Amino acid sequence: MGRRRFLALSASGAAAGASALSGCALQVAGAATGDGESVTVMAKLDDIAPELIQQAQKELGIRITVVQDDITRLIAMLTSGNPPDLVRGVGALDAPFYAARGVAEDLDPYFAKSTVLRVEDLDPVNDLWRYDGTAQGKGPRYGMAKDFSQDSMYWYNTAQFDRAGVDYPAETEPITYEEWLEKAERLVERKNGQTTVYGGSYNGVNIVILLTNLVAAAGGNIFSEDFTRVDFTTPEARRALTWYVDYARARVGPSLIQPNPDAWDGPTYVANRMAMSGSGYWLGGMINAEPKIAEVSRLAPAPVFGGGPRLSSCQAGTGMWMPKKARNKDAAWRVFEWFFGEGPAKARAAGGWGIPTLKSLRPLMPRKEEYQQRVLRVQEAELKHFSVTPFTPYTKWDALEALLNQVMPAAMNGRISVDTLAGRLNSSVNEQLKRGKEQVG
Amino acid sequence: MTVSQIPEAVRRPRPATRTGAIRSGNLPRTSMTARRHRAFYLFTSPWIIGFLLLTVGPMAYALWLSFTTFDGISPHWSFVGFANYRELLSDPVTWDSLSRAGVFALTSVPLSIVAGLGLAVLVNRPIRARGLWRTLLYLPAVVPPVGAGLVFKTLFNRDSGAANGVLNLAGIDAVAWLDDPYARYVILMAVLWGAGNVMIISLAGLQDVPRELHEAARIDGASAWRTFRSITVPLLSPVLLFQAVTGMIASVQTIMPLLIAPNPTPAGVTAIPQTNYMYMMHVFAEYFALGRYGYASALLWVLFVLILIATGLIFKLTSGVVFYNVDPEAKK
Numbered sequence: 001m002g003r004r005r006f007l008a009l010s011a012s013g014a015a016a017g018a019s020a021l022s023g024c025a026l027q028v029a030g031a032a033t034g035d036g037e038s039v040t041v042m043a044k045l046d047d048i049a050p051e052l053i054q055q056a057q058k059e060l061g062i063r064i065t066v067v068q069d070d071i072t073r074l075i076a077m078l079t080s081g082n083p084p085d086l087v088r089g090v091g092a093l094d095a096p097f098y099a100a101r102g103v104a105e106d107l108d109p110y111f112a113k114s115t116v117l118r119v120e121d122l123d124p125v126n127d128l129w130r131y132d133g134t135a136q137g138k139g140p141r142y143g144m145a146k147d148f149s150q151d152s153m154y155w156y157n158t159a160q161f162d163r164a165g166v167d168y169p170a171e172t173e174p175i176t177y178e179e180w181l182e183k184a185e186r187l188v189e190r191k192n193g194q195t196t197v198y199g200g201s202y203n204g205v206n207i208v209i210l211l212t213n214l215v216a217a218a219g220g221n222i223f224s225e226d227f228t229r230v231d232f233t234t235p236e237a238r239r240a241l242t243w244y245v246d247y248a249r250a251r252v253g254p255s256l257i258q259p260n261p262d263a264w265d266g267p268t269y270v271a272n273r274m275a276m277s278g279s280g281y282w283l284g285g286m287i288n289a290e291p292k293i294a295e296v297s298r299l300a301p302a303p304v305f306g307g308g309p310r311l312s313s314c315q316a317g318t319g320m321w322m323p324k325k326a327r328n329k330d331a332a333w334r335v336f337e338w339f340f341g342e343g344p345a346k347a348r349a350a351g352g353w354g355i356p357t358l359k360s361l362r363p364l365m366p367r368k369e370e371y372q373q374r375v376l377r378v379q380e381a382e383l384k385h386f387s388v389t390p391f392t393p394y395t396k397w398d399a400l401e402a403l404l405n406q407v408m409p410a411a412m413n414g415r416i417s418v419d420t421l422a423g424r425l426n427s428s429v430n431e432q433l434k435r436g437k438e439q440v441g
Numbered sequence: 442m443t444v445s446q447i448p449e450a451v452r453r454p455r456p457a458t459r460t461g462a463i464r465s466g467n468l469p470r471t472s473m474t475a476r477r478h479r480a481f482y483l484f485t486s487p488w489i490i491g492f493l494l495l496t497v498g499p500m501a502y503a504l505w506l507s508f509t510t511f512d513g514i515s516p517h518w519s520f521v522g523f524a525n526y527r528e529l530l531s532d533p534v535t536w537d538s539l540s541r542a543g544v545f546a547l548t549s550v551p552l553s554i555v556a557g558l559g560l561a562v563l564v565n566r567p568i569r570a571r572g573l574w575r576t577l578l579y580l581p582a583v584v585p586p587v588g589a590g591l592v593f594k595t596l597f598n599r600d601s602g603a604a605n606g607v608l609n610l611a612g613i614d615a616v617a618w619l620d621d622p623y624a625r626y627v628i629l630m631a632v633l634w635g636a637g638n639v640m641i642i643s644l645a646g647l648q649d650v651p652r653e654l655h656e657a658a659r660i661d662g663a664s665a666w667r668t669f670r671s672i673t674v675p676l677l678s679p680v681l682l683f684q685a686v687t688g689m690i691a692s693v694q695t696i697m698p699l700l701i702a703p704n705p706t707p708a709g710v711t712a713i714p715q716t717n718y719m720y721m722m723h724v725f726a727e728y729f730a731l732g733r734y735g736y737a738s739a740l741l742w743v744l745f746v747l748i749l750i751a752t753g754l755i756f757k758l759t760s761g762v763v764f765y766n767v768d769p770e771a772k773k
Contacts, residue, residue: 071707072729075513101514193614194600206708256712257620259703261601395732401708402730409712432731439515 037331038063042074042084043320047146052344060338062331071398078103083323085332091128091145091317092209096227096393098321099131099142100440105322106140110333116341117144123357128317128388134226136390143321144340147354149280150382151205151315152213152302154180155287159296160187160197160275171378174301174310177217177243180276184252187275199252200276201265205315207244207256207408208400209391213313214240216389218305227392228437230429232422239305241411241418248412256405257412269293280314281379285353288366299375301382312385319357355379394436403428500745507738514732525739534723535740539747542693542719545625549632550688554681557639562669564640565647575644582637590700593631594619597701619701624714628697639684646680647673675764682763686752693748696721720744 039062041048053064067073069088077083083103089095098104111119125148132139161168164187169175175183180200188199204210215222220236223229232241247255253274254260262268265277266286270293277283287294302312320339326332339345341358349356349364352372356362366372391397404425411421507525511518529535564575581589597604597618605615618627650673658668674681698717699705707729710722724744727737 075732079513098514102516103514192605192609193616194605194609196600258599258617259619261595261598263703398706398708398729399731402711402726405709405712409714435510435512435733436515439510439512439517441517 037061037328038065039086039328039331039335040065040067040084041086041088041320041335042067042069042077043086043088044069047088048339048344055343056335056338059343060334062335064335071396078323078325081325082327083325085326085328086320086322086336089143089319089321090205090397091126091143091319092205092315092388093391093397095129095142095321096131096136096391097396099140100133100393103324104142105324105326105329107142107144107322107333108140110336111141114333114337116337117358121358121360123148123355123359124386125314125317125355125388126319126357128314129319129321131393136393137388143319144336145317145319145357146340146345147282147348147357148314148317149282149354150302150312150379150386151280152217152278152311152313153280153379153382154200154202154276154278154300154303155269155283156276156298156300157269157272157274157293157296158298160272164275168298169300171298171300171374172381174304176306177214177303178306180303181243181247181250181252184247184276185250188252195251195258196273198254198260198268198274200278201253201260201268201274202244202247202276202278203254204278206397206401207404208397209315209389211240211244211404212389212391213311213315214244216313216387217302217308217311219308221389223390223392227390227394228433230426230433232425232429233419236308238418238422241422243305245408245411245418245421248408249414255412256409280354281352281375282354284366284372284375285351288352288372294369294371297371297375299378301378302385310385311387312382313387313389317357317388392433392436394433394440399432400429403432503738503741506734507736507742509735511734512732513734518735521735525736526743528736529739529743535720538718538720538723539744541716542695542721545628545695545719546689546692549629549692550685552629553632553636553639553688554684556633556636557684558643558677558681560636560640561643561647562673565644575641579637579641582635582641584635586697587700589631589635590697590705593627593634594701594703597627619703619714621714621716624698624701625716627701628695628717631697631701632692639688642680642684643677646677650676676766678759678763679765682755682759685759686755689751689755690748693719693744693751694721695719696725698722699725 041064043066045066045068047069048064048066053066056062056064067077067084074084074087089098095104111117111122122144126141126144127137128145129143130137130139130141156169158168166183166186169180169183180202184199184202186199187197188195189197202210204213212222215234215237218236218239220234220240222232222234222237224231231237247253248257251258253276254265254268260268262271265274265279266283268274269277269279269283270286270290272293281299284299287297302310304310320336322329322332322336345356345358345361346364348354349361350366352366356364365376367376407416407421407424407428410416411418416424508520508522509518510521560578564571564578568574584592596602599605599615599617599619602618604618608615616623618624654672654676655668658672663671698713698719699710699722702709702713704712707725710726710730711718713722720740724737724740727733727740
């Protein structure tokens with residue numbers, strides 16, 4: 001065989017291999033079969049369960065292919081010009097990042113025409129998905145939240161409080177963060193150096209957004225006005241950092257230096273191994289499924305810092321956005337409408353997994369049992385203090401989280417002071433924001 | 442059958458035969474050599490295609506990336522020449538993580554070779570249920586690293602792990618195994634747990650050692666240890682060299698610290714205890730947490746060059762002590 005022929009054969013083999021590989025890249029779970037239009041959704045597999053995919057096929061005639069939510073895969077798909085048609089995202093953190101880079105589709109024209117997702121029916125939380133080129137909360141809509149919670153609130157288990165002889169927190173008035181930590185210290189149970197019952201967990205949706213909101217609760221802001229810099233050395237930021245470092249040092253709950261074996265609060269709380277969980281209304285979806293736990297569970301208002309404002313923020317607003325280069329935009333919008341306004345949205349609202357993001361779906365929130373009514377009363381009262389804390393468009397939240405994770409354990413283990421921590425965070429985070437600013441232009 | 446045993450008639454060139462693709466007036470001559478070439482290319486082409494697509498291609502792409510500020514998404518990236526390489530030279534995290542990876546390789550590779558060889562010697566003896574022992578000892582090596590990571594993460598969790606359960610039974614307080622300073626030992630244990638891999642290769646090598654050499658040594662009155670040291674180890678030295686080189690390459694690229702981390706995600710990688718924050722953790726963080734594709738690609742290219750140098754050094758340093766049991770005639 002001549003070399004030229006060999007090279008020609010190799011090239012055709014390469015082409016065949018490449019197409020086979022691109023097929024591999026989209027190996028997914030839960031794809032429905034059948035004719036008609038097809039939409040690729042990048043989501044967590046439990047966001048769109050196989051039954052929902054079948055339901056969509058039946059109701060919309062659209063075949064949904066679910067690709068596991070993964071930032072590295074998303075970047076690969078965006079870079080190769082073959083993005084999913086819809087992508088899961090955290091409105092509070094992802095919306096400005098993707099919008100500023102011009103990869104997200106402006107959905108205003110779609111909302112304007114929709115009879116399912118009417119703009120006047122949208123809860124204000126959906127403004128987390130708006131970005132006008134400089135600030136979050138204004139300008140075109142790039143996505144929508146599927147549900148939301150005020151994530152600084154916390155659940156508590158009255159049985160654990162009774163056993164430890166600790167007073168319940170008030171259901172309408174907030175306690176201070178210091179009081180919360182004091183209760184957690186009295187509620188924690190240890191044996192042979194192991195924590196058998198966590199006194200309380202307070203880690204937010206993630207540490208970046210938690211700290212952003214703690215600083216806001218202390219009356220400050222970690223970002224500069226143009227979001228190009230952070231300052232952790234202000235008195236408010238130091239107060240927030242000190243509290244969070246104290247929380248970790250007290251070892252009353254999961255933290256970077258004491259990870260939860262269950263990875264998140266839900267399973268630990270319903271297993272009676274956590275007295276307080278800093279999670280919003282959405283955790284009720286899991287608690288309601290365990291009647292014995294639900295009966296002894298209460299939801300409490302977000303704590304405050306003494307002298308600080310009363311804020312109760314939404315830290316996530318998780319939903320979906322549509323990439324600008326999506327191939328099946330009309331079909332994707334139909335799936336979007338169905339997911340956010342029809343059957344799946346109604347099922348989520350009735351299950352207690354968060355507050356619906358359409359005002360018209362609020363009556364579906366669970367209120368049959370006495371404990372559900374009690375939780376709902378607390379939640380409705382807390383909505384008066386609803387707040388959001390805008391996030392920088394110049395970096396992914398994962399990057400800031402990684403930078404925090406790199407430095408925080410040293411402070412939590414007492415190897416560096418909070419002042420040193422604040423200085424190091426300023427240095428590493430500002431460098432990352434500077435790089436991001438250069439890339440956005 | 443060896444090459445020399447192939448009948449002369451088969452090796453003799455055959456007259457040209459007609460092939461499927463014949464053009465009038467231009468009949469190709471198909472010699473034995475051409476057929477051999479064709480067979481060679483035919484059988485190796487899947488590998489060559491795979492190598493070009495999955496190794497050379499990505500490496501070239503990574504090299505190109507290493508001269509840019511590309512972050513995967515943003516529109517305004519630029520060529521920065523060798524800036525990423527200059528930056529990594531002055532980045533303390535790079536050197537700290539590299540030295541940790543080096544220390545890990547220097548510790549884990551000899552330990553796993555000694556453990557694997559020891560196990561191979563044991564299961565090479567005529568013991569009862571030898572096949573079962575071999576299977577049991579090899580079994581952990583076939584567990585995927587992700588599974589092994591989960592097992593170790595669960596076993597050594599401070600609050601719910603079995604390791605602390607055993608300590609508690611003995612009246613000892615729980616230990617934070619997955620945190621500093623113990624985390625490095627958990628990684629070493631995970632490596633030793635998979636020593637069955639080394640065992641199986643060493644076992645194959647042991648079974649290749651001629652029995653008559655051992656018998657001769659025994660007749661000469663050599664002790665078991667002397668026989669092992671002077672006959673078995675020299676004859677196994679190529680196998681041990683192979684394991685040292687591949688072990689070194691694998692251990693500097695280990696991702697086990699990420700697999701036993703509480704939060705094995707891009708955002709969680711930097712929370713790995715300091716002693717386990719090795720080179721690949723740094724690369725992973727730069728790529729997927731900070732989105733610095735250019736810088737992380739430069740880190741990988743530097744690692745590639747360092748591995749080549751280390752491999753060359755190992756070959757050079759061991760050239761006088763590795764015994765190749767090859768027929769000198771066959772080399773000609």
